[in-house]
Amino acid sequence: MVTGGAGFLGSHLCEKLLNAGEEVLCVDNYYTGSLRNIEHLLANPSFEVKRHDVCFPLYVEVDRIYNFACPASPVHYQYDPVKTTKTIVQGAINVLGLAKRLHARILQASTSEVYGDPEVHPQHESYWGRVNPIGLRSCYDEGKRCAETLFFDYWRQYSVDIKIIRIFNTYGPRMHLNDGRVVSNFIVQALKNESITLYGDGSQTRSFCYVDDMIDGIISMMDSPVELIGPVNLGNSGEFSMMELAEKVLTLTGSKSRIVFQNLPEDDPKQRKPDLALAERELDWSPKICLEDGLKETISYYRELLQG
Ligand code: NAD
Ligand code: UDP
Numbered sequence: 445m446v447t448g449g450a451g452f453l454g455s456h457l458c459e460k461l462l463n464a465g466e467e468v469l470c471v472d473n474y475y476t477g478s479l480r481n482i483e484h485l486l487a488n489p490s491f492e493v494k495r496h497d498v499c500f501p502l503y504v505e506v507d508r509i510y511n512f513a514c515p516a517s518p519v520h521y522q523y524d525p526v527k528t529t530k531t532i533v534q535g536a537i538n539v540l541g542l543a544k545r546l547h548a549r550i551l552q553a554s555t556s557e558v559y560g561d562p563e564v565h566p567q568h569e570s571y572w573g574r575v576n577p578i579g580l581r582s583c584y585d586e587g588k589r590c591a592e593t594l595f596f597d598y599w600r601q602y603s604v605d606i607k608i609i610r611i612f613n614t615y616g617p618r619m620h621l622n623d624g625r626v627v628s629n630f631i632v633q634a635l636k637n638e639s640i641t642l643y644g645d646g647s648q649t650r651s652f653c654y655v656d657d658m659i660d661g662i663i664s665m666m667d668s669p670v671e672l673i674g675p676v677n678l679g680n681s682g683e684f685s686m687m688e689l690a691e692k693v694l695t696l697t698g699s700k701s702r703i704v705f706q707n708l709p710e711d712d713p714k715q716r717k718p719d720l721a722l723a724e725r726e727l728d729w730s731p732k733i734c735l736e737d738g739l740k741e742t743i744s745y746y747r748e749l750l751q752g
């Protein structure tokens with residue numbers, strides 16, 4: 445079962461699992477995802493889709509659970525912050541209860557946001573983070589931290605077979621046109637020759653992982669020995685300022701867009717880069733696709749989408 449299976453990462457995950465011969469149940473309430481992301485999978489007899497909100501209990505029979513249901517873009521998770529916390533926390537309780545009943549292995553899509561605006565760079569799994577508990581990002585950051593707590597308590601208290609990954613900024617085809625995250629924003633703006641909206645002075649950094657690399661890492665973690673519960677960072681350690689990203693997108697699209705500076709959102713982390721040593725050692729995994737190649741693929745996707 446993949447919760448959030450009609451979203452950006454979830455749909456790629458469903459596709460990869462089906463290609464590997466698995467049977468997949470996609471559970472989604474289409475809050476930010478869409479049927480369009482999975483319509484090419486619908487004819488596959490091993491694929492089943494269930495419209496369901498994870499805030500409510502779910503009674504199905506499955507042997508592995510990937511818990512991805514949750515809006516991931518700051519614009520979308522801040523639109524209804526109370527719902528965001530419910531989705532993450534109540535959703536975690538429901539899927540953990542399901543995993544407990546079924547003795548199923550369960551993997552949580554956690555996030556680099558658990559490190560908040562970090563004083564430690566790059567971020568290692570042992571770093572506890574610096575998160576504002578009452579800010580605009582808190583519904584997501586603290587929700588995801590609480591979900592990690594729940595996963596560990598279900599493991600300690602009920603021996604549920606858990607896995608936690610901390611996903612760093614991931615991009616690629618099938619991100620929503622209005623997703624609001626930086627890579628899709630810049631590409632769509634560049635392709636439409638609209639202004640590139642750079643928040644702050646553009647010196648803040650992120651490390652971007654292409655979706656195919658991320659999906660390989662996620663499945664490696666799910667298939668890893670029972671002792672490896674995580675959390676394990678997954679991402680790409682190439683670090684770029686948002687100004688560098690804007691310039692790269694302009695060059696690769698050949699756009700005439702100009703950069704306009706807008707206010708930096710509250711609590712926007714100043715720097716972010718994963719320490720990937722644990723994933724490299726325990727999963728024998730590291731990302732292969734560099735930013736430029738991943739951007740080219742993503743630009744082609746949006747070019748086609750905008751033309752169609
Ligand atoms: P996305 O918004 O494209 O996908 C989220 C999916 O969850 C959507 O299909 C949405 O409809 C569904 N959903 C939301 N609330 C739901 C609910 N209450 N019940 C059922 N389904 C619900 O985002 P994404 O980038 O694919 O992120 C997927 C997961 O990965 C999220 O849990 C996110 O926190 C995590 N993550 C993503 C990134 C990234 O860079 N993409 C980074 C860190 C963590
Ligand atoms: N950002 C930007 N312009 C945009 C969208 C985002 O400059 O149109 C910046 C944002 O302020 C942040 C970085 O890009 O510093 C990454 O933002 P995103 O929303 O993609 O993810 P985050 O890592 O902040 O959750």
